[in-house]
Amino acid sequence: MVESHGVLRSAVLTTAGFTIVSVVVSLICYEILGIDYLSYPIAIVMPIVLPVVTGFPTTFIIHLLVGVTLERERLAQAQQQELAELAWEAAEQRSAAEAASRSKSAMLANMTHELRTPLNAIIGFSDVLKAEGVDGLDGERLRQYALDINLSGRHLLELVNDLLELARLERGNRDFYPEAIDLGEKIAEVCRIMREQAASAGVALSAEPGGAPVIALTDDQTLRQMLLNLISNALKFTPPCGEVRLIPEMRAGHPCVSVRDTGIGIAEDDRERIFDPFSQVDNDFTRRKTGSGLGLALVKTMIEQQGGRIELESAPGQGSTFRLVFPEAVEQAGSQAAD
Numbered sequence: 001m002v003e004s005h006g007v008l009r010s011a012v013l014t015t016a017g018f019t020i021v022s023v024v025v026s027l028i029c030y031e032i033l034g035i036d037y038l039s040y041p042i043a044i045v046m047p048i049v050l051p052v053v054t055g056f057p058t059t060f061i062i063h064l065l066v067g068v069t070l071e072r073e074r075l076a077q078a079q080q081q082e083l084a085e086l087a088w089e090a091a092e093q094r095s096a097a098e099a100a101s102r103s104k105s106a107m108l109a110n111m112t113h114e115l116r117t118p119l120n121a122i123i124g125f126s127d128v129l130k131a132e133g134v135d136g137l138d139g140e141r142l143r144q145y146a147l148d149i150n151l152s153g154r155h156l157l158e159l160v161n162d163l164l165e166l167a168r169l170e171r172g173n174r175d176f177y178p179e180a181i182d183l184g185e186k187i188a189e190v191c192r193i194m195r196e197q198a199a200s201a202g203v204a205l206s207a208e209p210g211g212a213p214v215i216a217l218t219d220d221q222t223l224r225q226m227l228l229n230l231i232s233n234a235l236k237f238t239p240p241c242g243e244v245r246l247i248p249e250m251r252a253g254h255p256c257v258s259v260r261d262t263g264i265g266i267a268e269d270d271r272e273r274i275f276d277p278f279s280q281v282d283n284d285f286t287r288r289k290t291g292s293g294l295g296l297a298l299v300k301t302m303i304e305q306q307g308g309r310i311e312l313e314s315a316p317g318q319g320s321t322f323r324l325v326f327p328e329a330v331e332q333a334g335s336q337a338a339d
Helices: 002-033 039-053 057-132 139-171 183-201 220-236 295-305 330-338
Strands: 178-182 204-207 215-219 243-251 254-261 309-314 320-325
Touching: 057 139, 139 295, 178 183, 178 220, 183 204, 183 220, 183 243, 183 254, 215 220, 220 243, 220 254, 220 295, 220 320, 295 309, 295 320
Parallel strands: 204 243
Antiparallel strands: 178 215, 243 254, 254 320, 309 320
């Protein structure tokens, strides 16, 4: 009986001892190691219960020290990993900021050049008129100077309007009013508007009739502006006797409009940057062309803000196809709403 009481007392003392040890280790881990939970000290203490019960305090101390050391190493590794991730994120943000700064600087330089070109022309021709006077010029020269001033002024106005439109789009101040539009009817309408410009360029402009109507849910005014910009771009870089075709079609359930030309084509390395403001393919043919340099950037921003995208298929000397892909067919949207 006395022996049983001794065993019971030993068990109680052992349990109380390990409870105290657990609490002490918990406090040590919280204060020194920064651990805010009890699972680690318990995990450290429990594996060494047996050695203590069997009378090996040295083993207990060794296990305790090893556990604390391992936990310190784990925390140090976690801190190192966190610092490495923070350093990587900071480097990525710095790289992105530097790229954005370079892009803005390049855009500002290009914009300054584009603004100066028509302004210099206007100032130059007006200086001639001021120096020689109207009476000192024959009718033909006078008409030519007036035409040059007019064209330069229109180019400057186009550039300013496109800049304002792009800034409004990027700020999110452009409102869109989607409606169901027959793409076949819309491209026929736009082709009628651009027919005279195409004839002046010596390029055949046509709208391919589709089979079943291709309906897109989009903003009417924005769609017209996107198509006008794409046609103008195609006419600009298609040599005389070339062809520009507009094709309404369904592709993978999406209504699309393809603007296909037989122009100079675009190299693979240039396909991404031509959608940047003031960017165009650099060759002898394109250097002779004028424009705001913002048309494709506007189209890309407009279609993306409506949930669509623009695709490009091209190769040097084989023409280009710019394709507006709208979010989904109106029929699909209606059937989904019915479900």
